[in-house]
Amino acid sequence: MSTLQSVSENTAPLPPAGTTLLETRGIVKSFGAVQALRGVDFEARSGEVTALLGDNGAGKSTLIKCIAGTYIPDCGEILVGGVPQHFHTPSDATRAGIETVYQDLALCDNLDVVANLFLGREQVHTWIPSVFRTMSEERMEKFSTDALSTLRINIPSVRNQVAQLSGGQRQSVAVAKAVLWSPKVVILDEPTAALGVAQTRQVLDLVLRLKERGLAVVIITHNMVDAFEVADIAIVMRLGRRVARLKVSEVTPEDVVAAITGARTFDDLAKA
Amino acid sequence: MSTTPTETRDSQPPAPEIAVDGSAAAIQTSRFGGITIGWDRLLRSIPIYVGVIVIWLYFNSQTGGLFTGSRNLSEMAQEFSYEAVLAIGVVFVLLLGEIDLSLGYLTLLSVALTSSYSQLSGYSAFVTILLAVLVCTLCGLAQGMLIAWIRMPSFVVTLGGFLIFEGIAYHILAGSTINITDPFITSLGTYNLPAGLSWAIAVAAVAVYVLAALNKRRMRARYGLPQPNAFRTAASAIGIALLLAIVVATMNDYRGVPAALAILAGFTSVFALFATRTRLGRHIYAVGGNLEAARRAGINTTAVRWIVFGISGMFAGIAGVMLVGYSAAGSTTTAGPDLLLDVISIAVIGGVSLTGGKGSVWAVLLGGLILASVNSGLNLMQTDPNYIYVIKGAILLAAILVDTVGKRWDELPFRRWVQLRS
Numbered sequence: 001m002s003t004l005q006s007v008s009e010n011t012a013p014l015p016p017a018g019t020t021l022l023e024t025r026g027i028v029k030s031f032g033a034v035q036a037l038r039g040v041d042f043e044a045r046s047g048e049v050t051a052l053l054g055d056n057g058a059g060k061s062t063l064i065k066c067i068a069g070t071y072i073p074d075c076g077e078i079l080v081g082g083v084p085q086h087f088h089t090p091s092d093a094t095r096a097g098i099e100t101v102y103q104d105l106a107l108c109d110n111l112d113v114v115a116n117l118f119l120g121r122e123q124v125h126t127w128i129p130s131v132f133r134t135m136s137e138e139r140m141e142k143f144s145t146d147a148l149s150t151l152r153i154n155i156p157s158v159r160n161q162v163a164q165l166s167g168g169q170r171q172s173v174a175v176a177k178a179v180l181w182s183p184k185v186v187i188l189d190e191p192t193a194a195l196g197v198a199q200t201r202q203v204l205d206l207v208l209r210l211k212e213r214g215l216a217v218v219i220i221t222h223n224m225v226d227a228f229e230v231a232d233i234a235i236v237m238r239l240g241r242r243v244a245r246l247k248v249s250e251v252t253p254e255d256v257v258a259a260i261t262g263a264r265t266f267d268d269l270a271k272a
Numbered sequence: 273m274s275t276t277p278t279e280t281r282d283s284q285p286p287a288p289e290i291a292v293d294g295s296a297a298a299i300q301t302s303r304f305g306g307i308t309i310g311w312d313r314l315l316r317s318i319p320i321y322v323g324v325i326v327i328w329l330y331f332n333s334q335t336g337g338l339f340t341g342s343r344n345l346s347e348m349a350q351e352f353s354y355e356a357v358l359a360i361g362v363v364f365v366l367l368l369g370e371i372d373l374s375l376g377y378l379t380l381l382s383v384a385l386t387s388s389y390s391q392l393s394g395y396s397a398f399v400t401i402l403l404a405v406l407v408c409t410l411c412g413l414a415q416g417m418l419i420a421w422i423r424m425p426s427f428v429v430t431l432g433g434f435l436i437f438e439g440i441a442y443h444i445l446a447g448s449t450i451n452i453t454d455p456f457i458t459s460l461g462t463y464n465l466p467a468g469l470s471w472a473i474a475v476a477a478v479a480v481y482v483l484a485a486l487n488k489r490r491m492r493a494r495y496g497l498p499q500p501n502a503f504r505t506a507a508s509a510i511g512i513a514l515l516l517a518i519v520v521a522t523m524n525d526y527r528g529v530p531a532a533l534a535i536l537a538g539f540t541s542v543f544a545l546f547a548t549r550t551r552l553g554r555h556i557y558a559v560g561g562n563l564e565a566a567r568r569a570g571i572n573t574t575a576v577r578w579i580v581f582g583i584s585g586m587f588a589g590i591a592g593v594m595l596v597g598y599s600a601a602g603s604t605t606t607a608g609p610d611l612l613l614d615v616i617s618i619a620v621i622g623g624v625s626l627t628g629g630k631g632s633v634w635a636v637l638l639g640g641l642i643l644a645s646v647n648s649g650l651n652l653m654q655t656d657p658n659y660i661y662v663i664k665g666a667i668l669l670a671a672i673l674v675d676t677v678g679k680r681w682d683e684l685p686f687r688r689w690v691q692l693r694s
Contacts, residue, residue, distance in 0.1 A: 091570045102568070108561035110629035111554075119558055120569030122551045134549040138488075142495035 014184065014214040017047025020082070021216040022067065022098065022185045027076035029062055036062040038240040039076065044185055044216040049207060051231035051248070052220045055260055058237040060220050064187055068100040069093035081184060099178035100187040103194070106174035109163040113155060114144045116162055117177045147180050148173075151209055153202075168199025172206055179210060186210060187218040192226050204230050224253045238262055320621065320638055327642065331649030339649055342525035348648045349523065350461065353532035354594035355611065356640030359618040360543050360633055361587030364580045366619055367547075367560045369628020370426040372584050374415065374433030376612035377441060380604070382408045382592020384441040387450035387602030390457055397456035405589035411437065412585015413578065420577035434609075442604055449603040452596055460535070460597025464528030471524075473534070474516040477541075482509050532594055536640075539590070544633040556580060560628030613668065618643050620671040643667070 015021070022044040029037040037059050044050045054060045065071040067078060069087035078085050080096045087093045093100070107116050115122075118140045124133040144158045153172040155165060162170060171191055178186050188207065192200040207230045210217050221227050227234060228248055236244040236259040244259040258264040331339040338344060358379060365372045382404050389400040415433050419426045452458055465473075485505050492499055523529040547553040558566040559576050567573050596602050620626065621642050622635020646667065650660050 090568060094570070106565055106568070108558045108565050108629070110561035111557060115554060115558075119566070120555075120571045122554060124551060133551070134545075135551060135554065138491040138495045138497060141497055145497070 015046055015081075017045070017214060019046045020044070021046050021080065022218070023077075023079040023082075024063070024067065025077040025079070027063065027066055027073045027078070029066055029071060029073050036240055037066070037073070040237070040240070040242050042067075042235060042242065044218050045233075046184070046216050047211055047214050048232045049211050049217045049219060049230050050233045050235060051227040052218060052235050052237065053224075053227060053256060053260055054237035057239075058260075059240040060237055061189070063237070064100065064189060064218075064220060067093065067098060068187065069098075094181075094183075097182075097184035098187065099181070099183040099185070101171075101174045101178045101189065101191065103190045106177065107162045107170060110161065112161050113148075113158040113165075113173055114141050116173060117144045117147065117180055119177070121181070143180075147176055151176055151179070151206060153206065166199060167195045168202040171195065171199070171203050175203070175206055175210070179213075179215065183215070185216045185218065187220070189220050190222070191219065192221065192223060200226065224256065227256070228253060236260055320623070320642070324638075324642060324645070327645050327649065331645065331652065335649070335652045338652055339645075342522045344648060344652065346523050346526040346530060348644045349533040350530040350598065352640055352644035352647070353530065353536040354591045354598060355614055355643070356536050356618060356636045357539055357594060358587050358591035358611070359615040359622075359636040359640060360539055361584035362615045362619045363622075363624050363631060363633055363635060364543075364547070364556060365426075365584050366616075366624045366626060367556050367628060367631060368577055368580055369560050369626075370419065370577070370580075371430065371616075371626075372412075372415075372426065372581065373430040373612060374411075374437055375430075375584065375588050375615060376607060376609045377434055377437035378408055378411055378585060378588035379592045379595065379611055380441040380607040381411070381437045381444075382589045383596050383602045383606045384444040386457065386593050386596045387452055388444050390452055390454045390596075391450045397454050400454070400457065401593050404593055405586060408589030408592065409582055409586040412588065413582040415585070416578040416581025419581060420574045426581075438608075445602060445604050447604065449601050451601045457593070457597050458600045460531055460594055461600060462597075463531040464523075465531065465534055467524040467528055470520045470529040470534075474513075474520050477516060478509065478513045481512055485509060532598065535594065536637075539587075540633055540636060547633050552576070552579070557629055560630075562629075614643060614664070617664065617668040617671065620668065620675060623675075625675050626672065 020043050022042070024040060024042040026039040026041065027037050028035070028039055040059065040063055042052075042063065052060050052063070062071065066073045067087075069090040069092045072088065078087065080098065085092070085096050087096070090100075108119065111119070114137070123136045123139050123143075125136045126133045141158055148155065148158065151172075153169070153176055155169050155173065162173065165173065175186070175188065175191070191203050191207070195203060204226060207217055207219060211230075211232075219227070219231065231248045234244070234246045234248050234251070234256055235242060236246070236256065238260065239262075243262070243265070244256075246256065246259070255264070328340060358375060362372065362375065385404040385407055386400055389395045389403055390397065395403070411433070415426075415429050418424045418429045489499055489502075489505075520529060523533070547556065555566065555571045555576050558569070558571060559573050563573060566576075592607065595606055599606055618636055618639035619631070620639070622631070622637070622639030624631025624635050643664070646663065647660065650663065655663075
């Protein structure tokens with residue numbers, strides 16, 4: 001943990017569990033005549049796993065892309081740690097402490113684990129300032145090994161090419177890459193969609209470890225079993241609106257499915 | 273299926289954590305990993321080394337030992353170094369998963385510029401070389417701008433460049449042959465290093481390798497990382513020393529190491545270092561491996577792609593200068609599309625993948641050696657030049673076949689008949 005912090009750009013300790021780290025207010029996003037988001041409020045708190053649920057076309061991905069800086073919302077506010085933010089590019093969001101792990105797009109198969117973890121942020125040794133700098137492979141390898149063991153991610157060797165890893169290990173490396181830089185919020189887009197039973201287990205355990213470390217974890221999933229296994233809060237979207245915010249411990253999967261399909265409204269569930 | 277996982281597990285060092293954390297996943301990985309690594313190694317490197325030996329033995333038997341004589345090998349080095357230098361640029365373009373079809377005629381443009389600047393404008397060798405390389409680099413950057421910024425397909429852009437550079441080069445040369453009299457430029461093709469200097473450079477190179485290996489061990493110890501096998505490191509150092517000794521001794525047996533070969537060795541080392549040890553080099557591999565992941569990691573993928581086409585143009589310029597030095601003249605037949613296919617063959621034979629992200633700059637030495645051997649051997653045997661084209665085309669196809677089969681083994685139709693057991 002201490003070595004992890006020493007590589008990170010952002011060494012401020014995370015606030016106590018339950019602090020709202022990410023908040024959106026009234027996000028509106030349209031694509032031509034299609035209104036994908038119609039004023040969405042969303043929040044994620046430290047030390048909590050928030051599941052973002054909804055049917056295809058509910059607006060989950062659009063909302064996440066607004067938060068991650070890929071889309072610029074037409075209207076509404078994004079606050080990170082209470083500070084309003086305006087993201088124009090994905091790196092703006094990264095700088096503000098939001099890391100997003102996409103399902104397939106996270107890793108370069110032809111590079112090894114160390115190279116992937118440090119991709120775009122390679123540590124260098126300067127021989128001649130701004131003329132000749134080489135990568136400090138040993139430093140990066142050391143930090144990678146430490147980071148993976150902190151997160152209890154098991155891979156045969158950090159010098160293995162990512163192409164040689166299993167789906168679960170790849171997803172774990174992608175998550176580790178996101179949390180290596182001490183973000184406040186980690187967003188996982190369908191982290192278990194392509195995985196088998198044992199590999200899904202690995203990734204869900206990892207999600208719980210991130211929660212223990214005090215991060216605000218947002219997980220987008222279609223899988224109700226996964227959501228109930230790791231999430232504290234479920235936020236349900238339907239047709240571009242947020243229709244429910246539920247404590248997972250107080251509802252049943254049937255309630256959530258009812259909210260997703262629109263069979264029951266938020267008020268009904270709040271009473272239940 | 274029931275026996276394979278047990279075997280794999282037994283062969284691994286005890287790793288209880290992996291077994292607890294999801295034994296199915298762990299076993300699956302190592303089984304899959306075993307096949308991948310095994311076939312990668314087998315398909316990628318062994319055929320090449322075997323190929324070199326077979327080719328050499330064959331040509332040696334056909335030419336009564338003439339082929340491996342120091343004179344023939346020296347001439348081979350003299351004649352083919354510029355192609356291997358040009359192939360360095362190709363390696364970077366292929367690492368991106370792109371193609372540069374204009375290289376043959378861009379090299380001819382460099383030939384035309386070098387000969388006209390030196391002979392017609394009377395510039396000094398230094399100015400001539402600088403201008404020729406600069407113009408070719410700018411040509412590469414211009415193509416790169418269309419490819420990287422406007423996102424036009426490299427195939428089409430460089431096909432346009434192919435015709436444009438051909439036209440300009442033909443215009444400059446105007447159908448005539450320009451003989452070069454500048455002593456420095458011609459020395460690029462005729463000068464041989466003194467024996468002592470070659471030995472000194474070889475010793476220095478081995479010393480640098482050993483020092484780098486020792487430094488790596490020191491750094492790994494400082495960070496508490498496991499050390500690589502000392503015997504293997506020592507063995508590779510000795511191997512490199514032996515190889516260099518053989519090369520230098522062979523070349524010295526004739527007239528000494530040709531300047532062109534020394535230039536090739538220099539560029540290869542510097543750009544291999546660039547590719548594997550610098551951030552930009554790493555980013556080139558990343559862009560070739562997964563463009564979207566590289567972009568999301570904050571890499572300026574446009575700039576990376578742009579720079580690579582600049583590098584490619586620069587090497588075309590350098591190769592053109594070396595070519596003028598070698599032939600002591602510039603004419604429209606000095607370079608052309610044949611050269612393009614040769615250098616792509618060199619890179620692919622050396623193990624650089626056409627689909628991007630895989631390969632090393634060192635590939636140009638191995639690939640260059642094979643192509644040079646085939647060319648030289650067939651010429652010694654006085655083969656009909658038309659057959660030489662057929663044979664070189666077949667070698668290119670074979671190299672691409674190996675690359676494709678290695679990558680998509682699982683998808684190929686005959687996979688069902690050839691059951692693999694790891």
